[in-house]
Amino acid sequence: MNRLPGDGTGAVVEAAPAKVNLYLHVTGRRADGYHLLDSLVVFAGEGDRIEVAPAGDFSLEVTGPFAAEVPGGGDNLVLRAARALAEAASGAAAGRGAAIRLEKRLPVASGIGGGSADAAATLRALVRLWRLQPEPTALSRLALELGADVPMCLDGRPAFVAGVGEELTPAPALPPFALLLVNPRVALPTPKVFAGRRGPFSPSGRFARSPRDAAELATLLADRRNDLSPPAIALVPEVADLLQLLAATPGVRLARMSGSGATCFALLDDAAAAGAAARSISAARPGWWVETASVAGEPPTD
Numbered sequence: 370m371n372r373l374p375g376d377g378t379g380a381v382v383e384a385a386p387a388k389v390n391l392y393l394h395v396t397g398r399r400a401d402g403y404h405l406l407d408s409l410v411v412f413a414g415e416g417d418r419i420e421v422a423p424a425g426d427f428s429l430e431v432t433g434p435f436a437a438e439v440p441g442g443g444d445n446l447v448l449r450a451a452r453a454l455a456e457a458a459s460g461a462a463a464g465r466g467a468a469i470r471l472e473k474r475l476p477v478a479s480g481i482g483g484g485s486a487d488a489a490a491t492l493r494a495l496v497r498l499w500r501l502q503p504e505p506t507a508l509s510r511l512a513l514e515l516g517a518d519v520p521m522c523l524d525g526r527p528a529f530v531a532g533v534g535e536e537l538t539p540a541p542a543l544p545p546f547a548l549l550l551v552n553p554r555v556a557l558p559t560p561k562v563f564a565g566r567r568g569p570f571s572p573s574g575r576f577a578r579s580p581r582d583a584a585e586l587a588t589l590l591a592d593r594r595n596d597l598s599p600p601a602i603a604l605v606p607e608v609a610d611l612l613q614l615l616a617a618t619p620g621v622r623l624a625r626m627s628g629s630g631a632t633c634f635a636l637l638d639d640a641a642a643a644g645a646a647a648r649s650i651s652a653a654r655p656g657w658w659v660e661t662a663s664v665a666g667e668p669p670t671d
Contacts, residue, residue, distance in 0.1 A: 379422075381498045385490035386416035387475055387662065388482030389548060389627045392593035394571035399533070403665040405572045407589075408530045410521055413548055413662035417483065418472040419447070419490040421498050429611075433473040439555070447471055450488040450515055450585035453502060454495050457511055458503070465499055467470060476505055476658055480628030485518035494522060496499040501623050507537070518628075527664075531574050541576070546583035547643035549635040550627075551615065551650055553607040557652055562629040565600030583638045587622035588634070594625075603628035603657055608633065614653060616645045630659075 389638035398407040418607045429448050431439045439445070451467055469491065489512060496503060512519040517534035527540040560606070561594045574593040580586040602609045608626060609635045615624035621635040637643045643661040651659050 374416060379498075381421050381494045382562070383419045383421075383490040383494040383497075384416060385419055385475075385486040386482075386525065387413040387550060388486055388518065388666075389550070390480075390595065391595060391636075392574050392625070393588055393595045393628065394465060394533075394574050394593065395566060395596040396573065397570050398655075404566070405532060406530060406534060407571070407575065409527070409574070410530055411527045411540075411543070411664050412523050412525055413481075413524075413550065413664060414436045415474070415550070417474050417487050417490070419487060419494050420470040420472075421467045421491070421494040422470075423498065424439040424466040424468040426469050426643070427570075428466075429456075430468075430470045431473055432470065433451045434531055435476055435653075436450055436471075437471040438477040439471070439473050446484045446488045446515060447521050449490050450519075451490045451495060453511055454492055454501075454517065454600045457507070458499065458501055467495060467498060468668040476552045476554070478555065478558050478630065479552050479632040480559075480626065480630045481550065481632045482518055482522050482628070485516050486522045488512070488515050488519050489525070494641075497615035499558060506596075531573075538575075543664070544582045544586060545663070546586060547638075547640050548662045549615070549643045549650070550631040550632055550660045551611055551654075552656075553605070553611055553654070554658055555607060555631050557601060557605055557629060557631040559629040561604060562597050562600050564636045565598065567600070567605055571596055583622055583636060587636050590623055590625070593665060595627075597629050601626060605631050607631065611654075614650065615646075618649055620646055 393408040396407050509520050512523045520535050529538040608631050612619045615635045620637050625638040626633045647661050649660050
């Protein structure tokens with residue numbers, strides 16, 4: 370990697386938005402045990418926040434409502450991402466560390482990308498801080514070494530995802546819509562969910578046409594599903610309760626689990642509808658994590 374001119378002395382901030390799987394099909398399994406996926410992912414307007422500043426070594430400070438749930442030490446994915454980029458950049462980042470601050474606003478082990486989004490945001494922030502010019506394919510390979518969800522979070526755009534998460538195809542134009550994200554405050558480790566999956570594999574659920582509005586998008590998605598919901602519900606029965614509650618909430622066009630759970634989402638027309646649904650869910654389940662988010666899109670034109 371090359372480095373652009375400049376001293377890179379200012380702090381850099383990057384958003385780490387929540388990743389939401391609008392559908393998720395398990396299409397096969399590789400010889401090494403990794404499952405093959407087909408999914409449509411979008412990124413919500415809410416999430417964590419990464420700030421990096423110049424330093425002689427690497428350090429990580431975690432703040433925010435879920436700070437206590439973030440694992441520390443060398444296994445932390447944010448620190449692993451920082452050190453991996455420094456090693457890959459070699460001379461371009463020689464002698465450089467970073468003081469990293471993570472504001473953790475998303476639940477941990479919750480199916481909405483949390484740690485992967487944080488790692489991807491760290492890579493983007495350090496590329497800017499160190500004024501690097503990485504080859505996009507090289508940066509994507511590095512992201513994949515950190516985790517299957519990191520490449521899609523690094524890209525950060527609506528996409529169909531295949532392989533184990535590394536094969537990205539831009540999604541057709543999606544309309545603006547709102548999401549309500551709800552988590553019953555139960556961590557659900559991804560490996561346990563995949564280990565509990567049973568039954569045949571699913572075909573691809575990709576579609577080519579661009580839905581005109583949230584209602585048409587919900588109709589398209591209704592013919593698809595999340596294949597990880599049954600094993601997730603077997604591990605955390607609250608997911609079934611959450612899905613039923615969301616589906617019965619006024620204004621909700623679709624209720625589904627994201628990723629390997631336990632976060633579920635409701636798809637709604639706009640922020641006003643999402644806000645009303647959030648108040649209803651919060652009143653019914655005051656201990657749950659509830660967050661509204663908008664997803665920017667561009668309705669197709671004739």
